[in-house]
Amino acid sequence: MPASIFSALCSRFGENIFHEQLTRDETPTIWTPQGKIIAVLEYLRSDAEQPFRMLYDLTAIDERACKSKYNGTCEFTLVYHLFSFERNAFVRLKVALRGEFPNTPSCTHIWPAANWYEREVFDMFGIRFDGHPLLKRILMPVTWEGHPLRKEHPARATEMGPFRLFAAKEDREQEALQFSPEEWGLKRHSEDSDYMFLNIGPQHPGTHGVLRIILQLDGEDIVDAVPDIGFHHRGAEKMGERQSWHTYIPYTDRIDYLGGVNNNLAYLLSVEKLAGIRIPERAEVIRVMLCELFRIASHLVWYGTFAQDVGQLSPVFYMFTDREKIFNIIEAVCGGRMHPNWFRIGGVAQDLPNGWDKLVRDFVNYFPKKLKEYDKMVMRNALFKARTVGIGVFTQEEAIDWGATGPNLRACGMEWDMRKKRPYSGYENYEFDIPIAQNGDCYDRAVVRVNEMWQSLRIVEQCLNNMPAGPYKSDHPLATPPLKEMTMKDIETLIHHFLHVSWGPVIPGGEAMIVTEATKGWNSYYLTSDGNTAPYRVRVRTPSFAHMQMIPYISRGYTVADLLSILGAMDYVLADIDR
Amino acid sequence: MEANFWWVIGGVLFVLLNTAAGLIWLERRMLALWQDRYGPNRAGPLGLLIVLADTIKLFFKEDWIPPFSDKVVFVFAPAVVVASVLMSFTVIPFGPNVVVADWNIGLLFFLAMSSLGVYSIVLGGWASNNKYALLGAMRGASQMISYEVFMGLALMGVVLLSGTFNLREIVEAQRGLWYFIPQFLGFIIFLIAGIAETHRLPFDIPEAESELVAGFHAEYSGMKFGMFFIGEYLGITLVSSMIVTLYFGGWLGPAFLPGIIWFVIKTFVFISLFILLRASMPRPRYDQLMEYGWKVLFPLSLLNLLATAAIKLILTDN
Numbered sequence: 001m002p003a004s005i006f007s008a009l010c011s012r013f014g015e016n017i018f019h020e021q022l023t024r025d026e027t028p029t030i031w032t033p034q035g036k037i038i039a040v041l042e043y044l045r046s047d048a049e050q051p052f053r054m055l056y057d058l059t060a061i062d063e064r065a066c067k068s069k070y071n072g073t074c075e076f077t078l079v080y081h082l083f084s085f086e087r088n089a090f091v092r093l094k095v096a097l098r099g100e101f102p103n104t105p106s107c108t109h110i111w112p113a114a115n116w117y118e119r120e121v122f123d124m125f126g127i128r129f130d131g132h133p134l135l136k137r138i139l140m141p142v143t144w145e146g147h148p149l150r151k152e153h154p155a156r157a158t159e160m161g162p163f164r165l166f167a168a169k170e171d172r173e174q175e176a177l178q179f180s181p182e183e184w185g186l187k188r189h190s191e192d193s194d195y196m197f198l199n200i201g202p203q204h205p206g207t208h209g210v211l212r213i214i215l216q217l218d219g220e221d222i223v224d225a226v227p228d229i230g231f232h233h234r235g236a237e238k239m240g241e242r243q244s245w246h247t248y249i250p251y252t253d254r255i256d257y258l259g260g261v262n263n264n265l266a267y268l269l270s271v272e273k274l275a276g277i278r279i280p281e282r283a284e285v286i287r288v289m290l291c292e293l294f295r296i297a298s299h300l301v302w303y304g305t306f307a308q309d310v311g312q313l314s315p316v317f318y319m320f321t322d323r324e325k326i327f328n329i330i331e332a333v334c335g336g337r338m339h340p341n342w343f344r345i346g347g348v349a350q351d352l353p354n355g356w357d358k359l360v361r362d363f364v365n366y367f368p369k370k371l372k373e374y375d376k377m378v379m380r381n382a383l384f385k386a387r388t389v390g391i392g393v394f395t396q397e398e399a400i401d402w403g404a405t406g407p408n409l410r411a412c413g414m415e416w417d418m419r420k421k422r423p424y425s426g427y428e429n430y431e432f433d434i435p436i437a438q439n440g441d442c443y444d445r446a447v448v449r450v451n452e453m454w455q456s457l458r459i460v461e462q463c464l465n466n467m468p469a470g471p472y473k474s475d476h477p478l479a480t481p482p483l484k485e486m487t488m489k490d491i492e493t494l495i496h497h498f499l500h501v502s503w504g505p506v507i508p509g510g511e512a513m514i515v516t517e518a519t520k521g522w523n524s525y526y527l528t529s530d531g532n533t534a535p536y537r538v539r540v541r542t543p544s545f546a547h548m549q550m551i552p553y554i555s556r557g558y559t560v561a562d563l564l565s566i567l568g569a570m571d572y573v574l575a576d577i578d579r
Numbered sequence: 580m581e582a583n584f585w586w587v588i589g590g591v592l593f594v595l596l597n598t599a600a601g602l603i604w605l606e607r608r609m610l611a612l613w614q615d616r617y618g619p620n621r622a623g624p625l626g627l628l629i630v631l632a633d634t635i636k637l638f639f640k641e642d643w644i645p646p647f648s649d650k651v652v653f654v655f656a657p658a659v660v661v662a663s664v665l666m667s668f669t670v671i672p673f674g675p676n677v678v679v680a681d682w683n684i685g686l687l688f689f690l691a692m693s694s695l696g697v698y699s700i701v702l703g704g705w706a707s708n709n710k711y712a713l714l715g716a717m718r719g720a721s722q723m724i725s726y727e728v729f730m731g732l733a734l735m736g737v738v739l740l741s742g743t744f745n746l747r748e749i750v751e752a753q754r755g756l757w758y759f760i761p762q763f764l765g766f767i768i769f770l771i772a773g774i775a776e777t778h779r780l781p782f783d784i785p786e787a788e789s790e791l792v793a794g795f796h797a798e799y800s801g802m803k804f805g806m807f808f809i810g811e812y813l814g815i816t817l818v819s820s821m822i823v824t825l826y827f828g829g830w831l832g833p834a835f836l837p838g839i840i841w842f843v844i845k846t847f848v849f850i851s852l853f854i855l856l857r858a859s860m861p862r863p864r865y866d867q868l869m870e871y872g873w874k875v876l877f878p879l880s881l882l883n884l885l886a887t888a889a890i891k892l893i894l895t896d897n
Contacts, residue, residue, distance in 0.1 A: 198714075205789050206789045311781065313610070317615055383781060384861045561865065563790075
């Protein structure tokens, strides 16, 4: 084991400039002075023993309304999450920023992935990054006034006064829609030809949602691409600050809307870490089973739509039929389908219904045959291969630089699955393999996902065969809502029930982040609690955001038709990008 | 002769236009069958009236001409495709005596007319003044240039064997042996070129829904769009009839059915093949398609011509 990262930093930069904070999730959390942060990041990225090569997340917290401020008087805190594959560890660097609209140096020269994260922090908090190549709004419209995640920004429409569209305002909005290539840092012509600018989206059958990609084309060859995101932004992080810990669960369903309960899990693991709740075994197995069923469902949607992106019309119908079979199980268990809203703080909402095992067993018996059929239909199709092999290639190093995770990372030969490497929710108890592929092209990303469905099926089967008996929800006082039968027996539980249902549970102060392997990659909720009925700050780190940022980098030099293969193989969900 | 002549023209037009419209229903039902769903099944028996409903809908849709378009060309383009395809049908012998124009240059006329069809794509795409349409038009033109060449070359094998450009005589010449056996390679090449000619999946590259939205006809609506639509189905019918005429003995068949029925049956087999292809194949990239055309099919068609000529020479010498 190398020395702790805190002592390594101290021996390198001096004893008294860093300060280590203890957090609930036991991630080393190091307060770094603003002047030193770039040097520290550079050191951790390249020079440190077992370096932290991935910038996992970068966000900020508006500390001005916090009652139990940890570090004295700062107005904003900048939070960097780095990950080291060699150490299998995260490190959290915090920088205290002072002033109403602070400035801080940009780290885009260290990680290309920092670009969008810094734009998001600027958009949401008004913190400016010096040296950023294109610091403009990313999720909010360019005409938006204010920075939504600042505490003084209203959280509900009723706090904002009635909406009026004056003629002048309308003109201003129209004006803002005008496209000018210079604004995006694009040239209008090369030495010998004019470029064509093609607007893909926001309404386009190939983008799978409201996404706009501005293409700079030379003939059909892509010179550059600029994704314009934010059309699907619903302010999930801001909503978190005024929902109770319990009532935020349905909002998480809608982040990666194909991933269903995987979102619930990522959020609740962090909440339960903060609250110190241990989950009963049965609840854990139920959670794993549903997560894996949703993983298969999500991959099926990707499989069908990817085939459709390269022009194959039929597979999507077969795959949606199979997804429907999964939804029948989900519906029998949860009542809901795409948005199950099923996990609760401390367990799941209800026990499994009678006859669930037959439904699951039927599916487990039925699905392998279909997967083999799809393999013949899609993966072994020569034209499909011609469209995907060698397209959109990136290497392991590039993937890590850009923060690509999940199947996209595994397609470049990195055998890294959070379920295996940092097991949560009892994943260490299951037998499954981590499918990988070597070339990092569109075809390999498809191979990894297809093989993942086989592995998920294995996990579901193990859940089915080894479902433990016992309670489906913890008896911890913060489990919400508490088990109903107990409330009829003792006054203590009745009081808890009343409070948790009316006000919501009070989660102890602190912060936690548990990274899960969601359907599309690493997903986590970085929660800060100041000991209230609502989180002080909810940071949703989604895999699709990082993946979308990578699109221009890997699509340059390919053609318009290839871009569709690249988009399809990336497997993103717009709600997961924009939150 | 005169009265009979007009009856044939009228009959051919009537049957063709209805076939093209009926193919909307047929294609949707067959796709649905292969894709585990129902397809149109509400209007009329087996959903047959969907054809009527679709036509009425197309006629009553707003016929929008974009203000930024080149209006004359924009209006003119969709007519070209239907006109050129219909013209091609004049030389096809549907039965022993059912042919509009029994010309001795029939095959050449077909090739000439089918190449005109691409004008509607290029002009339509250009006149729309829309970037997607322009990309589609460019793709259409490059696809046509690649595929016309060896389409013609592949047909020369048939001409060599029969010694005529007259389609009726080509059919007569197949009395002993249908040409798809001696000209199997030529048949395959013509089939592939024919799919490219009609812009059907897997060669629907000028349209490429998932990339170019609707490609060259992105700006078209109402009956002008309907013309492209009908043109596509007429094109499928045309290529299927040509395959039948040139390689599968046209109206020839056992005597218990009249010749024209045999022709219709054979043609529908190939139309179904077109639909099946659409249900099963992904779409190549357009440079891959051109590469395939120039580097594989073009040499093959030359080889086919050479081999056919050589064999013919040897046989006639003896």
